[in-house]
Each structure stands twice: as structure tokens, then as C-alpha cells.
Amino acid sequence: MSELSLAYIFHHNQLLVDSNLQLPQVEKLVDDLPLQVGDQIIARDLRDLEAIPSGYQLMPIRQLISQWSTNQFEQASRAVQLLEWRRNHKFCSHCGHATQIHATEYAMVCPDCAYHQYPRVQPCVITIITRGKDEILLAKNAKTNTNMYGLIAGFVDVAETLEEAVQRETLEEVGLQVKNIQYLSSQPWPFPSNLMLAFRAEYESGDIVLQEEEISDAQFFKFDQLPEIPFSGSIAHRMIQHVIHQHSMSD
16 A cells, blocks of 8 residues: 555635544545655645545635644645646646646646746735724725725735835725835735735825725724724734734833
């Protein structure tokens, strides 16, 4: 019997786990995607008509963020993004020829024109905006039906710095000017292939004017009067807790 590999097996952004949220161990198949040297950890898509093994279930990867360690989630993020990349690059973007998987690199190679297609991530900025000593700006996404309030976020434009993206997204979504922009941290975000870059900024001027197709409500909230905020494990949750903790330490 061949050696078993720990497997990230996905079906439409849902991951196969057991009742303890542990991954299955399976025999490696030819087209499995290795995530680690030696193939001890692999990723694959659940095949059409393939039965879910007894004792396992498909769980949305978002639900695992608050229950897994950072390392576990980042490994899952890597798996889902690489599978998405490989799925979307079966043909050469230069000449249209069917591509082949590179033997040693994460690259889809065209055997006709030799063009290499590597994985790409999409940079996004997410910003926590403070006003005074004990207020933060929170906004509700117009495309969801929940009462959760989050932070201002958006994609970085071509030829734009990260700081410029923070200023532009804030002005576009809520009509405010910000200052003293500072980088905080980052988190891979596999929906589908983003890298969230976290910033802190201070309110400078302006009145809240909503970009209604994106934001249904936005307000400055006192630290002790926050509405429902993003779940534990998300970078938005960590940013909010970080700012509140800093405030409590300074009192």
C-alpha cells in the first residue's frame, strides 16, 4: 500500500473535514497538487459523482477560519488558491494551446509557445479608521443581508500605491479624507485569490457620503458600543481588537 498524504479536498470553496475538523489522509493521484516537498500534503478537487467518505462532510472554508489556527487556515488558503489558478489556466493566454503542468514549479506551461503562467494574487487594502481616541468607522456591505459591520476595503488599482488605494477607497465608499496611514499586517484571503493588506488611518475631514451600491450604512462607533463585527480569525476582527487593546493600554 502506498504512503498516505494529508489532503485538502475542495468542492466549490467547501473543504472535506471530519467531525473534529481534521483533514482526510488519501493515496496520492497523478494530478494531485503537492503543497509540500515529498507530497505529504496535497490538494485536489472533489471529482464529479465522487461520494463523500463516511464520517466526513463538506464545510465552507469561511467557517473554519475561527476554528483553525492561523497556520492551518493559511495552508488551506494556499491550497484553494493554487487549485483555482490551475483550473483557470488550462489553456495558454497567448496562443490558446492546451497547457501542461510544470514538473517542479507552480507553472502552467504552453508546449507550443513556451509561455509560462504562474499563480497571481490580487492585492487588496483594508483600513481601520479612527476618530479621536475612542471611535472607529464601521460600514455595512450593501450586498449582504446581515447586520454585520466591517471595515473599508477594496482592490489596489494599476500603478497605485497602497497608501493611495487606502485614500481612494475611503473617499469613494464613504466620502471621507484620511491621514497618518500606517501599515499593520496582512492575511491571504482565498475568495478567490486575494492578499489583504491591513492599514490604520485617522479621520481628517469630510462628512459620510455613502457609495450606495457598495455601502448601505457607515458610522463612527464608540469602542464600548460596537455593532456586530467580523468573526474571529478574520483580519478585520484582529484589526478592531488591536486598536481597542491599544486604547485600553493607554488609559
